[in-house]
Amino acid sequence: MSGSNSIKKVAVVGATGHVGAPMVAELLKTGKHSVTAITRKDSTANFPSGVNVARVDYSSQDSLVSALKSHDFLIITLGVRVPEETHSNIVKAAATAGIPYVMPNVYGYDILNEKLYGESVYGAASFRSINDVKNAGLNYMVMCCGFWYEWSLALGEPWYGFNIKDKKVVFFDDGTTKINTSTLEQCGKAVAALLSFPITSEGSGKPALEDWKNKPLYISSFLINQRDMLDSLHRVMGTKDEEWSIEYQPSEQRYKTAVEDMQKGNMLGYVRSLYSRVFYPTGDGNFEANRGLANEVLGLEKEDLDKVTKWVVDKIEEHGGSPFSVNML
Known part of the structure; x- marks a missing residue:
């Protein structure tokens, strides 16, 4: 010291x-x-x-x-x-x-x-x-x-539900539960x-x-839901819902199935359970509603959602897939 x-x-x-x-x-x-x-x-x-x-x-x-x-x-x-x-x-x-x-x-x-x-x-x-x-x-x-936004958006369906390369998304419940993400x-x-x-x-x-x-x-960069994420992808990629495969899964059922998979030794079951639980429509993923944020005190600037989404899309195109490795878990 x-x-x-x-x-x-x-x-x-x-x-x-x-x-x-x-x-x-x-x-x-x-x-x-x-x-x-x-x-x-x-x-x-x-x-x-x-x-x-x-x-x-x-x-x-x-x-x-x-x-x-x-x-x-x-x-x-x-x-x-x-x-x-x-x-x-x-x-x-x-x-x-x-x-x-x-x-x-x-x-x-x-x-x-x-x-x-x-x-x-x-x-x-x-x-x-x-x-x-x-x-x-x-x-x-x-x-x-x-969760880290660019990491979670890029890695694939077990994370934020998106497969950007193949234009597929799984919405947890109806995709409108907002969570804090940075x-x-x-x-x-x-x-x-x-x-x-x-x-x-x-x-x-x-x-x-x-x-x-x-x-x-x-702290938080964005308070958003999956629908917001898809809309950002549309703006960046120039796509519409009709060009994507959109599936819906109940968050609670997804969580339970993921825990079962994890107990069988499936590492992606761990990921799915972690993310699904935060997206329960109970507000648990929106901590700023109850706790507030230190962003202003820390002097953190407001970020541009589409700019970060574009970075993810560009990196996926550059790498032919996620720029992050699952082995980094």
């Missing part, structure tokens, strides 16, 4: 991943932070200029502690296939290294919505990650950003803005990092 009232040194696990990379990019843009990428010793990843690289053995506390010492904040981004103990090992090392603040590997919907997280296949893992931080005596800050870039900007605040307030009413200590940070 630097001893000043600002976050100067930030360590990032997963710095080249689809979640971590935009965070690193935006942190570097501020010019206020020294960023260290924590990575495996055998990693062949290419890191951006200006990033310090610490190669570690994730099973070794000595290795992790050595890499994390003198940092003020730790961001953890891990895929769902990473062994459960990896997160707890990292957090234990952070405590030993003296890092006071951790953004755990919890990105998604409202962690204060007990019913949603109780029924979500991601819920137990999320609370384990938060408890790792609590049990280590550290402070957590969880980013509640919804771009990966917006998440990066939110982290950079948050860590650029003073740690404690420097004046009445002025925002500070500790305003979100042991709390969720709610």
